[in-house]
C-alpha cells in the first residue's frame with residue numbers, strides 16, 4: 001500500500017510537472033506567435049524597436065508620468081505616423097486626426113473608450129463605440145448642452161470662489177495665507193458641474209475640503225487608467241469579476257461613487273411625477289427625451305472630464321501668465337481699460353470677454369501650452385484598412401492622438417513653440433490665425449467626437465481670468481517648482497502654491 005501510494009504520488013507529481021511544463025511551453029509559444037504576428041502586421045511602420053513586439057515601451061513611458069513628452073518626441077524622430085505598440089500608432093498630422101473623427105468617417109472609437117462606462121450594463125456617450133448609437137445619444141446631449149443657459153451657474157460659482165479667497169486666503173503684509181490653487185480651482189470646476197447639472201453645487205467651495213476624498217481617490221485612479229490605456233485589451237476585463245468590485249458605485253461613502261450617489265438622488269427627485277421643472281442640464285436632458293437610465297449615466301459621465309479639464313486649463317494658463325510679467329501686465333491693462341470704459345459687468349459676460357483680444361490670446365495660448373487632455377483617445381481603423389501618409393494600415397489598428405505634440409510642434413508654431421507668448425495670436429496674418437485657431441481647437445477633439453462641454457468650458461475660461469485679475473495679485477510661492485504636474489490621461493497636479501493679495 002505504502003509502495004503503491006508512493007508510486008502514484010510520484011506519478012501524480014510527474015504528471016503535474018509535465019503538465020506545468022507543457023502549459024508553460026504552450027503559453028510561451030502563444031506569446032511568441034502573438035509577438036511575431038503583431039511585429040509582422042505593422043512591420044513597415046517606423047517607431048521604437050520595443051514597440052514592435054510588446055506594450056513595454058508604452059507602459060514604461062506611461063509609468064514615468066511624462067508619457068505626453070515621450071509621445072511628443074517620437075514623431076520628431078520617426079515622422080508623423082509612428083508605431084508605439086503592437087497594435088498602436090500615433091499621428092500628429094491634423095488632417096489625419098480630423099479625417100478619423102469626421103462626421104462621415106468609417107473610423108470608430110478605439111477599444112479603450114469602453115472604459116468610459118461607469119456601470120458595466122450601461123453605455124455612456126464616452127464608451128459607445130457603435131457610431132449609430134453614439135450619434136443618437138450625442139444628438140440628445142448636444143442639443144441639451146447648448147440650450148439651457150449655464151451662464152448663471154458659472155456666475156454663482158465664480159462668486160463662491162472669490163468669496164472663499166476673500167474669506168480665507170488673502171495675504172497681507174502682516175498675514176501669510178498661501179493657497180494650493182490647483183485644489184481650489186478644482187473645487188470651483190466641480191461645483192460648476194454640480195450647479196449647471198442639478199442646480200445645486202456639490203459644496204466643495206462652501207466647505208473648502210476634499211469632500212468624500214474625491215480628489216485623493218481620483219489622483220490614484222487616473223494613473224491606473226493611464227496604464228490601461230497602453231494595453232487597451234485590458235478594458236475587456238475591467239467590468240468582469242474581480243476587477244468590477246473595484247469600480248465606483250452609487251452606495252460608496254467616498255470617491256466618485258459618492259458623487260454618483262449625489263447625482264442619482266438629484267435625478268430621481270427630478271423624475272418624480274410632480275417634480276417642478278428647473279433650468280439646468282438635467283432638465284434639458286429630460287426634455288430631449290433621454291430614458292431615466294441614459295439620464296443618470298450621461299450626467300455622471302460629465303463630472304470627471306468636465307472638471308479636471310477646466311481645472312488644468314485655468315491653472316496652467318494662470319501659471320503661464322504669472323511666469324510672464326509682460327503678458328500679465330498686458331492682460332491687466334486690458335481688463336482695467338474695459339472696466340474704465342464702462343464695458344465690464346460684474347461678473348463679466350461672455351460677450352464682453354470675447355471682445356477683449358488680449359484675453360482671447362491668453363486663453364488660446366494657455367490651451368496651446370498645456371492641452372488638458374493627454375490621453376491617446378485612439379480611433380480604430382475600419383474594415384479593409386486604410387492608407388495613411390503613404391503607409392498601409394490594417395483594419396483594427398488603434399491610432400492615437402497627441403495634442404501635446406501638436407501644440408508644441410515647431411513646424412506649426414515656430415522655433416519658440418515651447419514658450420508661452422500670447423502676442424503670437426495678435427501678430428499672425430489672417431491666414432495663419434485661421435490655421436492656428438483650428439489647431440488649438442483640436443484640444444477639444446473634432447467632428448463626431450468633439451467635446452460636448454466645449455461651450456461650457458469656454459465660458460468658464462472667458463470669465464474666470466477677468467474676475468481673478470480685476471481683484472487680486474498673484475505671486476508664486478516656490479519659483480523653482482511652481483507646480484508639480486504629471487500626465488495620466490489628464491494632468492494630475494499638486495502644490496500649485498500661490499500668495500494672493502487684494503489689488504490696491
Ligand code: HEM
Pocket residue numbers: 101125126138193301302305306307309310313371372373377442443444445446448449450451452453454456457
Ligand atoms: C478645457 C476644457 C475641456 C477640454 C480641453 C475637453 C476636451 C475633450 C476631448 C479631447 C474630448 C474627446 C474627443 C475624442 O474622443 O476624440 C472630449 C469629450 C467630451 N467632453 Fe470635453 N473637454 C473639456 C471640458 C468639458 C466639459 C466642461 C464637459 C462637460 C460639462 C465636457 C464633456 C465632454 C463629453 C461628454 C465628451 C464626450 C463626447 C463624445 O464622445 O461624443 N468636456 N472633451
